[in-house]
Structure formats: C-alpha cells, structure tokens
Amino acid sequence: MKVARMIAGTIRWEQWQEGVHNEEIKEKLGMNSIDAAVRMNRLRWWGHVTCMGEARLPKRLMGSAVEGRRSRGRPRRRYLHLVKNDFVVIGLTSEEAPMLALNWGSWRNFIRGLCSRLNTERHNQS
Known part of the structure; x- marks a missing residue:
C-alpha cells in the first residue's frame, strides 16, 4: 500500500485525515x-x-x-x-x-x- 499511496499522490497522514480507505486507492489505480x-x-x-x-x-x-x-x-x-x-x-x-x-x-x-x-x-x- 505504501507504493500505491505514492503512485496515487497521497501520504498516510492525509489518507487518515480524509478518511480514504485502502480499497478506494486500489480502485483509483485499477489494482487487483x-x-x-x-x-x-x-x-x-x-x-x-x-x-x-x-x-x-x-x-x-x-x-x-x-x-x-x-x-x-x-x-x-x-x-x-x-x-x-x-x-x-x-x-x-x-x-x-x-x-x-x-x-x-x-x-x-x-x-x-x-x-x-x-x-x-x-x-x-x-
């Protein structure tokens, strides 16, 4: 997920603050x-x-x-x-x-x- 967050252009702190789930990042990137x-x-x-x-x-x-x-x-x-x-x-x-x-x-x-x-x-x- 660390690499996926880097590709999506977000950091873990922002992800936590905005309430973004890992699945949403995976969907955004089209990951299996x-x-x-x-x-x-x-x-x-x-x-x-x-x-x-x-x-x-x-x-x-x-x-x-x-x-x-x-x-x-x-x-x-x-x-x-x-x-x-x-x-x-x-x-x-x-x-x-x-x-x-x-x-x-x-x-x-x-x-x-x-x-x-x-x-x-x-x-x-x-």
Missing part, C-alpha cells in the same frame, strides 16, 4: 486484489501442468498421493483443494476445467479474460 492475483497465478500454473505430458515430474507430482497415516487434527489444505475452490469461484466445474485447459491458448485467454472481467466488475461496483 491480492486474492484475485494469487487465484489467477494458481489457475495459470494448474493449466500449464495439466497440458504437460504424463511422464513429466510436475504432472506426476500433482496427481500423486502420499502414503502413510496423517497426523492428528484437521487435514491440511492441499494445492488441488485450492484449485477446486477456485473453479467454484470462477464458475467452472471440475469436468469443464481440464477440457478447457488441454488447449493452452484457450486456457491462457480464459485466464486473461477472467482477470479483466474481475477488474471491470470491481470498477462497476464503485
């Missing part, structure tokens, strides 16, 4: 939220690995399971659980996403379009 940026990068990487050949190590590791017993307590969140949650957020089913990702060009365009759509939705809300 951190959640959206992480989601886009995670989905882009998932699509990249999905297109890989079956013999590639990242593809084998993404589909593998760890043997043995889990420790006590709540199960840890796994990468694929996060990706499946991302599918729900963006409105894809777990069956549609791999079919779309098999064509790397269409998957990349889908992710870019999703990013720009999130930006325009955020601007329309304000």
Whole structure:
C-alpha cells in the first residue's frame, strides 16, 4: 500500500485525515486484489501442468498421493483443494476445467479474460 499511496499522490497522514480507505486507492489505480492475483497465478500454473505430458515430474507430482497415516487434527489444505475452490469461484466445474485447459491458448485467454472481467466488475461496483 505504501507504493500505491505514492503512485496515487497521497501520504498516510492525509489518507487518515480524509478518511480514504485502502480499497478506494486500489480502485483509483485499477489494482487487483491480492486474492484475485494469487487465484489467477494458481489457475495459470494448474493449466500449464495439466497440458504437460504424463511422464513429466510436475504432472506426476500433482496427481500423486502420499502414503502413510496423517497426523492428528484437521487435514491440511492441499494445492488441488485450492484449485477446486477456485473453479467454484470462477464458475467452472471440475469436468469443464481440464477440457478447457488441454488447449493452452484457450486456457491462457480464459485466464486473461477472467482477470479483466474481475477488474471491470470491481470498477462497476464503485
């Protein structure tokens, strides 16, 4: 936020005095939220690995399971659980996403379009 304030031409003291929220500065600059940026990068990487050949190590590791017993307590969140949650957020089913990702060009365009759509939705809300 320090860099965003510098770009917007305000300082923290003025921001506090005028009651300007960080979200307002982000909207003024057209910045994505951190959640959206992480989601886009995670989905882009998932699509990249999905297109890989079956013999590639990242593809084998993404589909593998760890043997043995889990420790006590709540199960840890796994990468694929996060990706499946991302599918729900963006409105894809777990069956549609791999079919779309098999064509790397269409998957990349889908992710870019999703990013720009999130930006325009955020601007329309304000």
